[in-house]
Amino acid sequence: MTASGEPSPAAPAADDAALVARLAARDAVALREVIARYAGPLNRVAFRMTGDAHEAEDIVQEACLRLWDHAPRLAARHPAGTPAGGALRLSGWLARVVTNLAIDRLRQARRVSGEEVPERADEAPLADAMIEADQRDGTARALVLALPERQRAAIVLTYYEELPNAEAAAAMDMNIKAFESLLHRARAGLRQAFAAQGDAR
Amino acid sequence: MSVNENDQDAPIARGSQLARALDDFAVPELPAGFADKVLVAAQARPAPLPELRRSGGGGARGWRLGRRIAIGAVGFGALATAAAATGLLERVGVPVPTPEKVWASITGKERVPPVVAAPAPAIKPPADPAPAALAPVRIEGAIDTPEELAEAFRRIDEVRQGRMEARRQLLDERIEREKERRRAAGLPVPTPEEEARLRQRIEEERTRREGLASQRIEARREELRERIESGEALTGEDIIRPLREDVRALERRERFERLRQMTPEQRREALRRLPPEQRRELMEAWRQRQQQRLRDGVPAAVDGPVPEAPPQDMPEVVSPSGIAPDESPR
Numbered sequence: 001m002t003a004s005g006e007p008s009p010a011a012p013a014a015d016d017a018a019l020v021a022r023l024a025a026r027d028a029v030a031l032r033e034v035i036a037r038y039a040g041p042l043n044r045v046a047f048r049m050t051g052d053a054h055e056a057e058d059i060v061q062e063a064c065l066r067l068w069d070h071a072p073r074l075a076a077r078h079p080a081g082t083p084a085g086g087a088l089r090l091s092g093w094l095a096r097v098v099t100n101l102a103i104d105r106l107r108q109a110r111r112v113s114g115e116e117v118p119e120r121a122d123e124a125p126l127a128d129a130m131i132e133a134d135q136r137d138g139t140a141r142a143l144v145l146a147l148p149e150r151q152r153a154a155i156v157l158t159y160y161e162e163l164p165n166a167e168a169a170a171a172m173d174m175n176i177k178a179f180e181s182l183l184h185r186a187r188a189g190l191r192q193a194f195a196a197q198g199d200a201r
Numbered sequence: 202m203s204v205n206e207n208d209q210d211a212p213i214a215r216g217s218q219l220a221r222a223l224d225d226f227a228v229p230e231l232p233a234g235f236a237d238k239v240l241v242a243a244q245a246r247p248a249p250l251p252e253l254r255r256s257g258g259g260g261a262r263g264w265r266l267g268r269r270i271a272i273g274a275v276g277f278g279a280l281a282t283a284a285a286a287t288g289l290l291e292r293v294g295v296p297v298p299t300p301e302k303v304w305a306s307i308t309g310k311e312r313v314p315p316v317v318a319a320p321a322p323a324i325k326p327p328a329d330p331a332p333a334a335l336a337p338v339r340i341e342g343a344i345d346t347p348e349e350l351a352e353a354f355r356r357i358d359e360v361r362q363g364r365m366e367a368r369r370q371l372l373d374e375r376i377e378r379e380k381e382r383r384r385a386a387g388l389p390v391p392t393p394e395e396e397a398r399l400r401q402r403i404e405e406e407r408t409r410r411e412g413l414a415s416q417r418i419e420a421r422r423e424e425l426r427e428r429i430e431s432g433e434a435l436t437g438e439d440i441i442r443p444l445r446e447d448v449r450a451l452e453r454r455e456r457f458e459r460l461r462q463m464t465p466e467q468r469r470e471a472l473r474r475l476p477p478e479q480r481r482e483l484m485e486a487w488r489q490r491q492q493q494r495l496r497d498g499v500p501a502a503v504d505g506p507v508p509e510a511p512p513q514d515m516p517e518v519v520s521p522s523g524i525a526p527d528e529s530p531r
Binding site for chain 1 (some may be wrong): 210211212213218219220222223224225226228229230231232236238240241242243245246358
């Protein structure tokens with residue numbers, strides 16, 4: 001279970017290779033299965049990274065389409081019924097894609113706007129819900145979104161998605177030592193920000 | 202704030218104030234039609250490009266191999282074309298005094314220059330009767346008059362001219378032989394244009410070298426003239442001594458050249474094999490050259506205590522009389 005009480009994305013991976021093989025064969029039903037299984041967790045990561053529901057939806061869609069595109073290659077490298085196929089973890093592959101896409105978009109938004117975090121809640125289609133929730137989750141959002149993007153990803157993957165450090169490091173294309181150092185800085189930053197909010201209140 | 206939150210490096214404990222605050226970060230659900238939207242987008246997606254076969258694929262590997270072979274063949278052709286000119290240049294011996302010595306220095310064959318045991322040019326009667334007939338001045342004994350000295354110079358110049366002509370003929374023969382050799386070996390042969398450029402370069406180099414040699418000869422002759430004018434009588438030894446010095450300088454130079462063309466390992470081995478006295482002499486000569494270069498502000502050799510190549514502008518080794526040390530006046 002994740003921090004929000006939602007099902008963990010760590011779905012059984014034994015049939016990931018078979019699923020990818022079906023995607024490689026251009027099986028639309030397989031893609032629908034992938035979405036049903038992984039889109040929720042991916043959306044959580046994307047939203048907590050960007051703070052924008054619309055952006056998160058785009059990111060998840062792009063990740064699913066990239067899987068669709070890469071399925072033939074993945075299927076060739078991880079044939080179903082082989083040890084290589086058994087080693088395939090679509091959740092990890094998709095988490096890496098989503099994390100990278102989110103970081104890319106945050107950097108792009110920062111370059112365009114010059115701001116650290118794009119705050120566009122009012123433009124989102126779920127603006128009303130967001131406004132209602134603002135009172136409740138405003139503190140959390142502010143805490144998480146105030147982190148630099150890579151530190152934010154480290155917190156999202158390890159705290160919210162409860163990924164082991166090794167998997168989170170893999171999702172961020174980092175070695176474990178570097179990731180742990182990043183996570184240490186993220187936690188410290190989060191605690192300092194939280195303490196500062198408390199002082200302000 | 203829990204105790205855990207005071208530890209900056211510890212994981213965020215569930216149930217702590219920080220965790221409760223973070224857990225309030227709610228995530229909106231994806232829209233209901235999300236899966237359909239993705240499926241439509243997937244169907245509209247252009248077919249992915251075929252995977253690059255970077256490993257294992259015989260085709261890509263074959264192409265890379267073929268490309269390397271093609272690059273190698275082109276490179277070899279370019280090098281061979283360059284070698285057709287430069288190799289030929291070396292073989293015809295542009296940078297060294299005589300064609301024979303060029304050949305010896307390039308092939309590495311030990312060729313001991315003949316010891317100058319011939320009589321001094323000034324006191325030997327000319328072998329060719331024609332010049333003697335044109336030159337009534339007879340040289341008897343020591344040279345002690347300007348006329349005798351001029352006569353000696355004249356005879357020497359005749360020898361020198363003949364020698365330069367012989368060199369040109371040798372050069373032509375060598376170029377032809379080299380072209381024949383290359384044809385027989387299937388190597389590229391210079392085109393007429395390339396050969397013309399090659400000959401022009403050789404001619405320019407020869408003119409430059411002969412000019413330098415002439416300056417040196419004239420300077421030495423001027424010294425000899427002054428000695429005659431001051432009443433001194435010149436013996437054969439006066440002319441032969443610098444000749445012998447030049448012979449030794451030439452031997453050193455040839456050895457330097459051979460050493461320069463060797464790899465560092467071959468060079469060390471060659472030096473090791475030399476008799477100790479020759480090795481000492483060679484190293485001493487090298488040191489002197491280095492000191493001279495330092496005094497002249499010329500950069501030192503880059504590869505350590507190994508005799509470096511003589512400067513390319515070193516004038517032709519000639520005796521004060523103008524005759525190369527390996528030739529005797531007629």
